[in-house]
Amino acid sequence: MDHFGFAQGEMYVEGLRVSEIAEAVGTPFYCYSTETLVRHYKVFSDAFAQNDFLLCYAVKANTNQAVIKTLADQGAGADVVSEGEMRRALLAGVSPEKIVYSGVAKTEGEMAFALGQGILQFNVESEPELEQLSRIATSLGKVAAIAFRINPDVDARTHAKISTGKAENKFGVPWTRAREIYARAAKLPGIKVQGVDLHIGSQLTELAPFEEAFHRIGQLIEDLRADGHEISVLDLGGGLGIPYEQAGEQPPLPLDYAEMVKRVVGHLGCKIVIEPGRLLVGNAGILVSKVIYVKEGENRKFLILDAAMNDLIRPSMYDAYHEIVPVVESDAAPEPYDIVGPVCETGDTFARGRDIAPLKGGDLVAMRSAGAYGAVMASTYNTRPLVPEVLVNGAEYAIIRPRPSYDDIIGLDQIPAWLKE
Numbered sequence: 001m002d003h004f005g006f007a008q009g010e011m012y013v014e015g016l017r018v019s020e021i022a023e024a025v026g027t028p029f030y031c032y033s034t035e036t037l038v039r040h041y042k043v044f045s046d047a048f049a050q051n052d053f054l055l056c057y058a059v060k061a062n063t064n065q066a067v068i069k070t071l072a073d074q075g076a077g078a079d080v081v082s083e084g085e086m087r088r089a090l091l092a093g094v095s096p097e098k099i100v101y102s103g104v105a106k107t108e109g110e111m112a113f114a115l116g117q118g119i120l121q122f123n124v125e126s127e128p129e130l131e132q133l134s135r136i137a138t139s140l141g142k143v144a145a146i147a148f149r150i151n152p153d154v155d156a157r158t159h160a161k162i163s164t165g166k167a168e169n170k171f172g173v174p175w176t177r178a179r180e181i182y183a184r185a186a187k188l189p190g191i192k193v194q195g196v197d198l199h200i201g202s203q204l205t206e207l208a209p210f211e212e213a214f215h216r217i218g219q220l221i222e223d224l225r226a227d228g229h230e231i232s233v234l235d236l237g238g239g240l241g242i243p244y245e246q247a248g249e250q251p252p253l254p255l256d257y258a259e260m261v262k263r264v265v266g267h268l269g270c271k272i273v274i275e276p277g278r279l280l281v282g283n284a285g286i287l288v289s290k291v292i293y294v295k296e297g298e299n300r301k302f303l304i305l306d307a308a309m310n311d312l313i314r315p316s317m318y319d320a321y322h323e324i325v326p327v328v329e330s331d332a333a334p335e336p337y338d339i340v341g342p343v344c345e346t347g348d349t350f351a352r353g354r355d356i357a358p359l360k361g362g363d364l365v366a367m368r369s370a371g372a373y374g375a376v377m378a379s380t381y382n383t384r385p386l387v388p389e390v391l392v393n394g395a396e397y398a399i400i401r402p403r404p405s406y407d408d409i410i411g412l413d414q415i416p417a418w419l420k421e
């Protein structure tokens with residue numbers, strides 16, 4: 001259960017009415033629940049309590065400083081994929097020895113920055129990246145602790161655009177060549193081999209692909225140890241899915257995931273790192289929007305919202321399902337609507353033929369499960385300002401990212417001198 005419930009016919013986030021926040025902040029806005037964030041962190045930390053374990057929150061899912069800090073205060077480390085994300089994690093109070101640095105192509109500058117911080121581990125994704133890291137570390141007089149991200153060639157059975165563990169995907173080094181690549185790394189200056197890493201995809205709704213990949217990686221660790229490498233860290237990545245469509249999806253619970261991890265790789269005695277993103281923040285957020293107009297088309301009814309694809313791109317990009325609920329309940333029988341935004345693209349559609357109680361201009365709706373890959377993937381397309389983000393904690397809330405002014409986004413400095421004359 002999340003902390004976005006109904007009481008007296010109105011939606012609440014923890015102790016606050018959504019309509020009250022909407023009145024104060026204006027729509028659209030993202031709204032997150034502190035209690036949900038904390039509870040999700042605890043579910044994982046309790047599930048792995050008996051183990052040498054570190055949860056590195058994949059900050060890409062929601063990089064708001066307040067969200068990172070809420071999780072860091074619980075003890076979370078961070079999985080980052082850029083210097084920007086690393087800076088965010090450090091500023092939010094994540095200590096460097098709890099940071100793992102993933103990403104397909106870290107640049108020279110990014111490597112130098114990370115080496116200067118003394119992070120837990122670089123998850124290296126190719127041989128050219130390894131060689132570059134060795135050069136930079138040596139020139140700075142540092143040693144980079146590394147794992148290779150292994151591509152186990154396992155089908156995560158998720159959306160093709162977020163599946164990362166098949167041989168045809170750009171991620172990681174092929175598991176079939178891993179021993180040879182580790183042997184090369186062991187000889188390079190400035191490199192300390194310490195771990196193995198993988199991440200096979202996002203929004204996985206079954207345990208079986210994880211299990212298959214972890215078996216493969218467990219075997220690899222035994223082979224690498226036989227080759228003389230000291231492997232002490234096993235980073236299993238993120239990827240556990242959440243139920244977007246209450247009726248249709250039953251993704252595995254973190255507890256069952258943890259049991260499987262212990263059964264499959266527990267005997268190896270490694271420090272277990274996991275990098276969940278979506279599961280921590282996805283159901284901790286909603287996108288609140290207002291109906292601008294209800295439009296009767298030739299043969300469809302459109303509910304046109306003030307939120308659009310630029311604010312939440314998941315439905316347009318992955319045909320993703322987000323539950324959409326009126327913020328004030330009504331007894332009226334639901335009717336099918338196409339729920340769309342005002343952007344000039346047909347793809348600016350949140351749902352087609354969705355049954356929802358009839359609404360009128362000015363009514364509020366909440367798009368659920370919008371805490372992950374929502375605000376972070378937003379753009380200002382159609383010169384629409386990024387929407388504010390709000391964090392609720394009990395009976396209080398704070399605006400954790402304000403609505404920018406038009407001056408902020410129009411870029412008054414975009415005119416070069418020759419156009420000004």
Ligand SMILES: Cc1ncc(COP(=O)(O)O)c(C=O)c1O
Pocket residue numbers: 058061079102103199201202203237238239240275276277278279
């Ligand atoms: C390397 C890495 N780790 C962790 C994650 C987090 O994934 P999820 O949000 O599915 O848990 C991702 C994104 O899929 C990723 O690319």
Ligand SMILES: N[C@@H](CCCC[NH3+])C(=O)O
Pocket residue numbers: 060162202203314318372373
């Ligand atoms: N952006 C994707 C998830 C990508 C995961 C990134 N490694 C989504 O919204 O589902």
